[in-house]
Structures are given as structure tokens and as C-alpha cells.
Amino acid sequence: MNPQLLRDFPLFENLTDEHLAEIAELCGTSEYAKGESIFFEGDEGDGLYLILSGVVQIYQDNHTRDVILSIFREGDFFGEMALLQNEKVRSASARTIEKSTLCILKKHHFLALVQSRPEILIGILETALDRLRDANKLITDLTILDVRKRMARLLLRLTEQHGVPSAEGTLIDVKLTHQHLADMMGTARETVTKLLLELQNEQWIRIDRKKIIVCDMARLRATVDAM
């Protein structure tokens, strides 16, 4: 694959062109259709996945419904845990939300790479710790907040992770269904539909081609801070 495609990954930002070329040699790319499974919780870890384009959800399937732990997009990586934790399997499942192109670094190549370039391991650790912080917040939200406040927190988190400025405010640049949002905040799809309608009527948000625009970020931040 073209090594310059790896340039956009924060994980590799300090590597030279030469190093990127070495990694690119070891990577394979795969195309996934919208809604296609990548791996399942409990599978053996075969490799590290880097998102070249598209959107991927990380989720746990709890029989009655999915719980979405995170949503990743281009520039993000996932699947490091089963590779770094000896004898442990995939901690969650991964499935595309949009058609995606992924770059896969096989386990033995990944392990050799982090041994020769420990700075990559530090980058992975920093990202994993950020994800742990997010997970902690999520546990607290799910435990103590009512659904309207959980929705406010979720919108703020999505703007931080996937927000781009738009004429009307901050656009959350991923097409998420009401079911995806429900699976992220531990509620029913019908509750999300009702809440989104309320928030639109109160002019907090606008929906444009299945994407949410947060019209007043300052108000959203102030509301979340006051919780």
C-alpha cells in the first residue's frame, strides 16, 4: 500500500518516510461493505486494524441488544488489546457503519514493530488511556444521569470525536441511526426519536441528511458542565 496513507494516523505522526514505507510493506488492505462484521468478541486477535476510510462501531452483543462502546473513523485504530494481552481474545466486536477501507497489520508484524519502535507502543497506550477515560465517563453517565442528560453528554462526546465546523454550528460527521444512538446511551430507539424531536424543537440541534448539527455548542457545554 501507499505509505503516505499512513501519514494521517496520529499513531505514526513522528515516524520518518522510511519507517512508514517499512510498515506499509507489511500491511494489507481490505474493503468492507456497510454493516459488515470485521470480527466478534471472543475471536482470536489476528491483527491491528487501521481505518483508511469509513466508520466502524465497537460493540458488545448482550443478547437483548447491542451496547456500542465507541465509534471510530479514518485515522483511528482498533484491535490492539487482544494482540498485546497474551492469551486474551477480542474484548468486543467490530462492524462497519459505513462502507470502509481498513489496513490490517498482522499480529506477528505488529509485535515485531512495537518491539523495534517502542514509541509506537507509547502512542497506543496514550490512546488506550483516553479510551479508558471515556469509558469511565460513560459508566458514570449510565449509572446516574436521566436520558435527556445522557443525550446531552453523548452529543458533546460525538462533537469532540467527530465534529466539524459548519455554517450552523458543529456537524457530527457520521451518519448515525436512532438505533445507534440508543445503543450508545443504553435506552430504547423510541426514546431517542422523542428526545431528538424535542431538542430540534428547542433549537439545540438540526438534522441534515441523517447527520446531527449541534447549533449552540456553548449552551451544550454549559449544560453538561452544570450536571
Ligand SMILES: Nc1ncnc2c1ncn2[C@@H]1O[C@@H]2COP(=O)(O)O[C@H]2[C@H]1O
Ligand atoms: N471501551 C472501549 N472504547 C473504545 N475502544 C474499545 C473499547 N473496548 C475495546 N475497544 C477496542 O475494540 C477492540 C476489540 O478487539 P480488541 O480487544 O483486540 O481491542 C479492542 C480495542 O481496540
